[in-house]
Amino acid sequence: MEIQKSLIQTIESKKKRVFILKLVIYLIFLLGAKFIPEVQFYLSKFSGLNSIHRAILFLLGGNILISLGRIFTARIYLRKTMDEKVHGNFLIGITWISNILNSVVFVIALMLAFDIQPLEFLTSLTIVAAAIAILTKDYVNNIINGLIIMFTDQFSLGDTIKIGENTGVIEDITLLNVVIKKDDGYKTIIPNNLVLGVQVTNLSRLDHRKVDFQMELPYHLKFSLAEIESNLVAGFEKRIKKKEVANIKVELIAIQKEVFTIKVSLESSLTKENQIKSELHQSLLNLLNEN
Known part of the structure; x- marks a missing residue:
């Protein structure tokens, strides 16, 4: 679906405000630990509190960097998109990538909060991680295809x-x-x-969509397929010149005891499809009435 650029810009503006809020909170935690003696005292006295403080800084810092990258990427994309409507897939993609990166940052921050060294932890889980990768191969393929x-x-x-x-x-x-x-x-x-x-x-x-219509005709109406097709071509002459109608065909579908069945097909412009269907039905009715 083509999404209005103004709508996307509104969403991006909200994300920018959230980014600024996270940046302010990060600066409060960072500067508080450096310049406020009371905060320094508690952080030095309680090691657990210091670990949590470090984890929060890492979480906010990583999230801010990821959000900054997302904002700049979206801004460049919107500037390069000159038309007023844009496709939302690209923005969905960078949002999911930022979500994945934020999940990784959260897991590392959780390790830091409990004084677990991430590199040592990941090294110890190498074999387990390899087994998990094999078991989740289909999910990984789905994720890669989703990003594509x-x-x-x-x-x-x-x-x-x-x-x-x-x-x-x-x-x-x-x-x-x-x-x-x-x-x-x-x-x-x-x-x-x-x-x-x-x-x-x-x-x-698609520029055009195929329209099919079947009808039964009694034998006493001496129609020929070529005659029906030529009448329809003449009736849609203006639309054919405007390329709103193309490839008008009339085919014989079945021969029964008292009637024969034909199928009329044509390619219709998507924007005029309902009007062309109505005109087709009326043209066939007029053809029957004349005979």
Whole structure:
């Protein structure tokens, strides 16, 4: 879905205010420990309090750096996007990357709070980490594919896509799956591995959409397929010149005892689809009435 740039800029402005608040809190903790004697006294007297203070500084400092990188990246992206509408995938991608980095910073800060050296802890868990990586291989692949989807513009939030037998509107893109909402209201969760492993049709990016209509005609109406097709071409002459209608075809589908069935198909401009459907139906009715 193409999102209004003004809406994204509003969201980014809120994130900037949160960033400033975190920066102020960080400076209070940092300067308080350096210039306020009472704070220095308590930190030197209670080692546990000192560890927690150090962990908070690390957590806030890491979060501030990550937020700063995200803000600058989003700002550069919005400046390079000259049109008024932008795709939200890129911003979703950098948000998820910042969330992952913030999770890593939080885990390290938690270790510092309990006086655990992160490098020594990670070294001791090397074998366990390798086993976890093997067991979670599918999840890691899904995450990588999710990031690939987020940083491409093949489809975005709000686009109507067809994946295999599933057709619906994209409601969310996460690191593990794509959530689409079907016409019946049901939501389908599709793993990112499957999205990149099968043919995906973005119906929202098509210039034209195929329109089919079947009808039965009695034998006493001496129609020929070429005659019906030429009448339709003449009726849609103006729209064909404007490239709103293309590839009008009339096919014989079935021959029954008293009637024969034909299928009329054409390619319609997405913006004029409902009008063209209505005109097609009326043209066929007029053809019957004339005979």
